[in-house]
Amino acid sequence: MNLTQLPDNPYLLLTPGPLSTSKGVKAAMLRDWCTWDNEYNDLVQDVRRKLVSLGGGNHDDYTAVLMQGSGTFSIEAVVGSVVPEAGKLVVMTNGAYGNRLAQIAKMLKINTVVIDFGEVSEARPEKLRQVLESDPDITHVAVVHCETTTGMLNPIAEVGSVAKEFDKVFIVDAMSSFGGVPIDVASLGADYLVSSANKCIQGVPGFGFVIAKTEQLKTCKGQARSLSLDLYDQWETMEKYNGKWRFTSPTHVVRAFYQALLELEEEGGIEKRQIRYRENQRTLVQEMEAIGFQTLLPKELQSPIITSFYYPDSPQFTFAAFYERLKKEGFVIYPGKISVADTFRIGNIGEVYPHDMKHLVKAIEKNMFW
The missing domain is CATH 3.40.640.10 (Type I PLP-dependent aspartate aminotransferase-like (Major domain))
Structure with a gap:
């Protein structure tokens, strides 16, 4: 099958796995x-x-x-x-x-x-x-x-x-x-x-x-x-x-x-992939901080794999509503998993790129309804 014939996913998986894969990987299972x-x-x-x-x-x-x-x-x-x-x-x-x-x-x-x-x-x-x-x-x-x-x-x-x-x-x-x-x-x-x-x-x-x-x-x-x-x-x-x-x-x-x-x-091995993941993570944090979000971890402890953010300081915010709105915009993120703070998580790995992070943050800014 020509890869262009494969349908696009309705959303990007911005999770730590399963994650968004290439059309080549999907086609290999046919x-x-x-x-x-x-x-x-x-x-x-x-x-x-x-x-x-x-x-x-x-x-x-x-x-x-x-x-x-x-x-x-x-x-x-x-x-x-x-x-x-x-x-x-x-x-x-x-x-x-x-x-x-x-x-x-x-x-x-x-x-x-x-x-x-x-x-x-x-x-x-x-x-x-x-x-x-x-x-x-x-x-x-x-x-x-x-x-x-x-x-x-x-x-x-x-x-x-x-x-x-x-x-x-x-x-x-x-x-x-x-x-x-x-x-x-x-x-x-x-x-x-x-x-x-x-x-x-x-x-x-x-x-x-x-x-x-x-x-x-x-x-x-x-x-x-x-x-x-x-x-x-x-x-x-x-x-x-x-x-x-x-x-x-x-x-x-x-x-x-x-x-x-x-x-x-083909991408250039793990070193090159790490560069892309780190740029994904850097772009995400920079864009999220610009619209008022804060990361859970300091930079020196942060991996390029997934990033945790505090909930916004608003009694109207619920993760469930936030999740559903972003899913309609074409992005799936992760709930938080710690007991000491209210957080959500965004994965930086998979077949995703810095421009995807920018599009995500634009969708978040658009849906800041709280």
Whole structure:
């Protein structure tokens, strides 16, 4: 099909994922793929290689595993497969997604220590150091890179340095940042980095992926607390059978993701995409501040992924009405997710550009009815 024949979306998704995708990514899903076909399995292997390459310099020590489901499925696959029965996990959290990581661990009956920094403070490596010094039984450390509850970007390099100083297995939830912010897994000392197809690589929902240090992953055989979410077994099957998934794979989604990877390369890689996302975010904030809105986070803590804004100071404002008016104008935004302030969120990622941010703010200004 000619891409010009594809209908336009009725609105832009200004969310942290699912997000607006290109017509090329959408068109990639217009044919069917067999999970056993060599052409498809070769494509899966190419996806795995490309993901490891996107993870930075030392490629030989790492591998990639694809896992059906949302990104949370892949987080649970990692937590449930890599922490042994006698292990102990410390989770650094400053939002809903760090809390979810801790909740998963507790549901799996894993001995878990939570370091909670509140919702508007970054994760502090010195606090992790104190905990590791006082508790030698801890074996694993986990942290969220971009906490999309607020848009916070946590200092994972510093956290990883402390984790490795104490010889702990280091898990990074890079769900909303991988592909949009340069990350070198080897330099971080990350043993496992988790992300999803429908985030900064600009694919569609349906699977997550784990970039893992190969030798560390090999120690996890037989540890999984779930059949479907056995990370080691999924990896071993893909290794032995040239990209074959253990259970039915989301073939259309994988094909769309492959197209998204090609488009990332065409854009100039993660560094170039980061420039666009940062310009999206800068333009948004500049335009929003010009009409009286305030950001929740200071600039030094703000990621280029999603931005939280305080509600306007008006008793007539309701998010529900605001949302519906903007949707009619062609924009979908996110409600806030913190307990300490009334906020809403606007995503800066996906197939969107600075001019889209300007059009959004014009629509907001037009609908300032409160």
